[in-house]
Amino acid sequence: MSKQHWYHTPTRDEWLERIGTLRTAREGxxxxxxxxxxxxxxxxxxxxxxKEANWIESRIEMRVSQLHAEETLSDDDLLHKTIDGRxxxxxxxxxxxxxxxxxxxxxxxxxxxxxxxxxxxPMMPINYFAPVEKKLVSKLLKLRAENYLVTPIExxxxxxxxxxxxxx
Amino acid sequence: MAASNxxxxxxxxxxxxxxxxxxxxxxxxxxxxxxxxKEKAGKYPTKYDMDVNTxxxxxxxxxxxxxxxxxxxxxxxxxxxxxxxxxxxGNKVHPRWGEFMKLVANFLETGEYGALAGSALLWDTAQSPxxxxxxxxxxxxxxxxxxxxxxxxxxxxxxxxxxxGFTNMRQLRAINPLYPGVKRAFGEGFLAGDAVESSINLQLxxxxxFTNPLIVALTEWAAANGDEITPTVFLSIETDELxxxxxxxxxxxxxxNNPDTMKYLxxxxxxxxxxxxxxxxxxxxxxxxxxxRFKVEPWAKSWNRWVYEDWAGxxxxxxxxxxxxxxxxxxxxxxxxxxAHHDLALLAFALWPLTGxxxxxxxxxxxxxxxxxxxxxxxxxxKIYEEWRALGFEDPRSGFSGAVWMLQRGHGIxxxxxxxxxxxxxxxxxxxxxxxxxxxxxxxAFSEPHGERMWLQEPExxxxxxxxxxxxxxxxxxxxxxAGGVRSDGKTLMAQPHLRSTDMWTLDDLKRINFTVPDPxxxxxxxxxx
Ligand SMILES: [Fe+2]
Ligand SMILES: [Fe+2]
Numbered sequence: 001m002s003k004q005h006w007y008h009t010p011t012r013d014e015w016l017e018r019i020g021t022l023r024t025a026r027e028g029x030x031x032x033x034x035x036x037x038x039x040x041x042x043x044x045x046x047x048x049x050x051k052e053a054n055w056i057e058s059r060i061e062m063r064v065s066q067l068h069a070e071e072t073l074s075d076d077d078l079l080h081k082t083i084d085g086r087x088x089x090x091x092x093x094x095x096x097x098x099x100x101x102x103x104x105x106x107x108x109x110x111x112x113x114x115x116x117x118x119x120x121x122p123m124m125p126i127n128y129f130a131p132v133e134k135k136l137v138s139k140l141l142k143l144r145a146e147n148y149l150v151t152p153i154e155x156x157x158x159x160x161x162x163x164x165x166x167x168x
Numbered sequence: 169m170a171a172s173n174x175x176x177x178x179x180x181x182x183x184x185x186x187x188x189x190x191x192x193x194x195x196x197x198x199x200x201x202x203x204x205x206k207e208k209a210g211k212y213p214t215k216y217d218m219d220v221n222t223x224x225x226x227x228x229x230x231x232x233x234x235x236x237x238x239x240x241x242x243x244x245x246x247x248x249x250x251x252x253x254x255x256x257x258g259n260k261v262h263p264r265w266g267e268f269m270k271l272v273a274n275f276l277e278t279g280e281y282g283a284l285a286g287s288a289l290l291w292d293t294a295q296s297p298x299x300x301x302x303x304x305x306x307x308x309x310x311x312x313x314x315x316x317x318x319x320x321x322x323x324x325x326x327x328x329x330x331x332x333g334f335t336n337m338r339q340l341r342a343i344n345p346l347y348p349g350v351k352r353a354f355g356e357g358f359l360a361g362d363a364v365e366s367s368i369n370l371q372l373x374x375x376x377x378f379t380n381p382l383i384v385a386l387t388e389w390a391a392a393n394g395d396e397i398t399p400t401v402f403l404s405i406e407t408d409e410l411x412x413x414x415x416x417x418x419x420x421x422x423x424x425n426n427p428d429t430m431k432y433l434x435x436x437x438x439x440x441x442x443x444x445x446x447x448x449x450x451x452x453x454x455x456x457x458x459x460x461r462f463k464v465e466p467w468a469k470s471w472n473r474w475v476y477e478d479w480a481g482x483x484x485x486x487x488x489x490x491x492x493x494x495x496x497x498x499x500x501x502x503x504x505x506x507x508a509h510h511d512l513a514l515l516a517f518a519l520w521p522l523t524g525x526x527x528x529x530x531x532x533x534x535x536x537x538x539x540x541x542x543x544x545x546x547x548x549x550x551k552i553y554e555e556w557r558a559l560g561f562e563d564p565r566s567g568f569s570g571a572v573w574m575l576q577r578g579h580g581i582x583x584x585x586x587x588x589x590x591x592x593x594x595x596x597x598x599x600x601x602x603x604x605x606x607x608x609x610x611x612x613a614f615s616e617p618h619g620e621r622m623w624l625q626e627p628e629x630x631x632x633x634x635x636x637x638x639x640x641x642x643x644x645x646x647x648x649x650x651a652g653g654v655r656s657d658g659k660t661l662m663a664q665p666h667l668r669s670t671d672m673w674t675l676d677d678l679k680r681i682n683f684t685v686p687d688p689x690x691x692x693x694x695x696x697x698x
Contacts, residue, residue, distance in 0.1 A: 006650050042627035047610035051633040113628065130211070137213040141362050145215055145432040148439070148625055149496065153617060156624035162607040167693045 011049065015056045019063050025071050028064035029083055029123070035060055036117040042160075043113055065122040079125055088128040092119065096132050105143035106159050112136050191227035198229070198298045210293040214363045215432045222296035222422035225414050226305065233305045237312060237408075244316070244404045248323055248397065257396045258327020263667045265393035267525040268459025269324060270333035271346065272386070272398075275451070277317035278338075279354035279374070284310035286358035286370045287412075290419070293363040299422055302415050309408040316401050323397055332655050332662045333524050339652035340524040340662070345515070345635060346451065348588035352632075353447035361629065362436065364419060369440040371416025377441075377479040378448045379409045385470045386452065392462045420487060430491050438495040442618045445501045446587040449475075450598070453509025454516065457538070458530070466541040471505040497618050500599035506542065508598035510549055515581065515590050517553070517561075517665075518570030521648055521678055526664040529553045529561060548597060562666040564673040567680035569644075575686075580694030583634035585612045586619030590635075594695065604692055611689040640687040645678035647685065 022028045038045045039053040049056065068083055082088050095115045102108045115136060119129050157164065226233075252258075261269075287306040294300045325334035341347040357369040383406045387399035423429045453467035480494045495501075520527050530538065530553055538545040556573065560566025574581065579594045582602070593602040593615075603620055605612045614620035623630045639647055648654070653662050659674045688694070 042631075044608065047608055051638055109628075131209075134209075134211065134213045138215060141213060142215045142428075142432065144625055145435045148435040149621075151625075153621060153624070156621065157605065160607070160624050160627060162605040162612075162624070165604040165606055165611065165692060167602075167604060 009052065011052045012055060015052075016059065019059055022063055022067065025064060025067040025083065028060065028067050032057075032060045032064055032123070033117075036120075041113045041117060043110065061122055068122055079127065082119070082124045083122055088124050091124065092128045092132040095119070096135055099136050099139060103143065105140065105147075108136070108140045108143055112140050194227040194229060195223070195298060198227075198301050200297075210363070212289055212293055212363045213361075214293060214365075216362075216364045216423040216429060217426045218293060218295045218299070218364075218419075218422045219425050220295040222294070222299040222418060224296075224298045224302040224418055226302060226411055228305070230301065230304050230308065234308060237308065240404050240407065241312070244400055245319075247400050248319070252323075252396055252400065253327075255396070256327075258324060259329060261328065261395045261397070262393040262461045263329070263526070264461050264528055265390065265395055265459050266324065266328050266330070267333070267527070267667070268455045269320070269390075269395070269398060270337055270525045271523070272455055273317050273320040273324070273334070274337040275346070275350045275354075276382075277314055277321070278350050279358075280310050280313035280317055282354040282358035283370055283374075283412075284314060286366045287415070289359055289363055290367055290415075294422065296422065299418055302411070302418060306408075306412050306415055309412070313405050313408070316405055320397060320401050330526070336652065337524055340522070343522045343635065343639070343647060343651040343653070344524055345519055345522055345583075345590050348583075348632060348634065349447045349451070352586075352588045353444055356629070357440070357443045364423060365436040365440060367416055367419040368436050369443060371412050371419065372437070373440045373444045374448070375409050376413040376416055376483055377475055378444060378452075379406060380474040380478065381467075381470050382448060382452050383409070385465070385474070386456065389456045389460055389464050392464050393460050417486075420490065420492075424490050433490075433492060437492060438497060438618075439622060441495040441501070442497045442622075443587075445475075445497075445504065446584075446589065446619070449501065449504050450508035450512040450589075453505070454513040457509065458513045458516075458527075463537050467509055468506045468542070472502075475505070476502060500616065500618070503599040506598075507596070510538075510542065510545065511591065511596040511598050512589075514549055514552065514570075514595060515592065517556070518574055518581070519590070520570070520665050521644065521653070521661060521663050521673075524653060524662045526667050528667050529557055529665075548595075552595075562671070564671055564677040565680075567677075567682065569681045569683060572681060572683055575688075575694060578695040580688045580691065582613040582615075582688055583636060584615040584619055585632070585634070586614060586623050586630055588632055588634065589615075591615040604689075611692075613689060636685060636687045636689065639685045642685045643679070644681060644683040644685070645675045648678060649675055 019031075022031065035057060039049050040057060044053075064083070069078065072078055077085075080088055082091050095111070099108060099111055102111060112133075115133065121129060123129075228236075284307060287303050287310055291300050291303040291307060294303060321334045321337070325331040328334065353369075354374075358366055358374070360366070383402045387402050390396075390398040390402075420433075423433075449471065453471070456467055457463065476498070480498055484492060484494050516523055517527060517529065530550070535546060535550045535553075538550065556568070556570055559573070560568040561570065571581065574592065574595070579592050581590055581592050583590050591600060591602070593600060596615075599616060601616050603614045603617070605614070605620075612623065614623065642650075648661065648663075654660060654675065655662055659676070661673045661675070661678065664672055
């Protein structure tokens with residue numbers, strides 16, 4: 001038998017252990033924030049975790065939600081406040097206000113990624129997160145579509161910070 | 169006559185039951201569904217404003233519509249369970265064809281599921297009650313189609329001589345090199361991103377353009393190869409597609425009043441066409457021509473008639489009044505229509521243990537047909553197949569693998585990051601123009617610039633991990649076993665490189681190939697150094 005298994009990998013186990021040591025929502029938020037920054041989205045710092053990144057993120061999210069729910073007594077807080085106790089409506093709207101001033105597709109793309117990393121549940125309740133994400137993404141789609149087919153490939157590669165590898 | 173009967177007769181005379189429905193009546197009635205659109209905005213992002221006054225051609229309520237659909241169901245299941253059973257239809261199918269149906273029925277089922285979600289998404293986004301009613305009818309249809317495709321597999325699994333694969337094909341989705349391509353085109357294409365772009369993928373391209381060659385041409389090939397099951401079901405599916413194509417047309421009509429629309433529409437059309445073409449053109453072509461003993465019309469010809477002339481010419485011609493042009497990538501697609509399915513078939517033979525079906529190399533009779541219809545085919549592909557056969561392609565004791573043969577001769581196999589499908593830069597004859605990019609230490613392969621552009625424009629949309637990234641370091645037989653690719657005896661493979669019931673390959677035979685999954689992206693240039 002292979003030492004590899006369909007559902008368990010050493011990387012997953014290692015992270016499960018780390019997640020198991022979380023004792024407060026505060027610690028969890030810190031871990032989730034760092035993890036998203038390092039390992040997720042098109043602007044991630046590294047692709048080291050490969051396919052495991054999404055799985056691990058979901059496990060951190062589950063643990064953080066659980067800790068947060070245990071520490072929060074009021075339904076109102078769960079439904080209307082961000083995980084660090086700010087008014088969810090205000091926070092979500094502040095992102096939409098920021099987006100109103102952006103008219104470059106690349107910049108707005110970065111803003112959408114940043115919004116997702118900062119606010120995707122359990123950071124913010126879904127009832128505030130999703131409607132604003134829809135507005136942000138609709139605007140991003142508009143900005144992208146206009147020059148989608150005509151921007152030179154070279155320019156796009158530069159904007160995305162990718163290097164072509166030439167194979168003889 | 170009893171008094172009560174008389175009373176009924178009298179009542180009917182005074183208020184006669186309607187013998188037909190007036191379309192204007194239905195229209196008025198549908199427009200009465202005044203959902204609160206202002207307050208309840210749809211859930212999905214879009215660049216477009218869908219007009220609240222859009223009409224729809226089919227003046228039928230969902231209830232009336234369901235009545236018609238149930239009549240179709242009765243006919244279809246009646247034929248399957250009564251007529252075809254008695255004719256022993258399951259055992260009259262040529263096995264070559266039967267084997268490919270394991271993929272076709274499953275992939276299409278996945279597609280129908282995506283179509284179901286996609287038309288529901290459009291229901292959520294549309295603003296006109298009547299247009300919503302049109303999408304709702306499609307949701308009903310697509311539920312029906314999911315069941316129909318599943319029932320093709322179910323019927324085959326009971327009646328066909330080799331049920332392995334009809335019973336559990338989706339189990340292999342993690343290793344079958346085609347599944348990610350299905351997910352890309354039919355999953356994300358139909359139900360993710362801009363809602364109107366989903367409509368263009370699903371209704372304007374997949375349904376209006378590709379269901380003709382996919383569902384109609386395929387039933388012709390099926391019948392020629394002894395399969396009466398597939399035509400019975402697929403033609404019943406196709407009768408619903410007219411309505412879905414009309415929904416697609418109506419989507420476009422509903423956004424045309426807004427002057428901004430034209431800034432976006434061409435982009436969405438080009439991308440949707442390329443997305444659907446990348447999977448459908450090679451896959452359908454390979455299924456028809458390599459999954460058949462008896463040949464019908466060459467795929468390149470059917471494609472030319474349905475996709476190029478009928479769809480790009482006539483159907484898109486109707487949309488010219490709105491300023492829409494045929495996609496720029498159409499010329500490349502046309503080149504693919506001749507060669508891409510041969511390229512895909514070569515890779516399917518090379519990677520047969522991962523496919524879950526029994527494949528048979530083209531024999532002399534096939535080779536003559538291929539060469540006659542695709543001049544140059546023999547020199548390029550035919551010779552390879554002859555060499556593979558001589559080296560023991562079919563023989564379980566040979567330890568031979570087409571994939572190893574390719575890699576040893578410098579023909580690297582890569583996975584296109586956008587379409588999620590495999591390609592071989594040095595052996596492909598389709599519209600290939602590969603590029604390799606690097607970002608943060610990760611490498612990405614693209615088989616052509618249209619896909620590369622899609623990734624560069626929307627990188628967060630293509631986060632898929634490909635086969636090599638997932639399984640680098642796995643030994644082949646371990647992998648096939650873990651993925652569920654063995655029959656009920658626990659050792660004989662579901663997939664086989666021939667159609668006989670003797671000399672079936674087992675896990676031990678696969679081990680003899682001695683193949684560990686590499687990451688071709690580490691090497692990139694597989695050609696020997698000069
Ligand atoms: Fe369908
Ligand atoms: Fe459909």
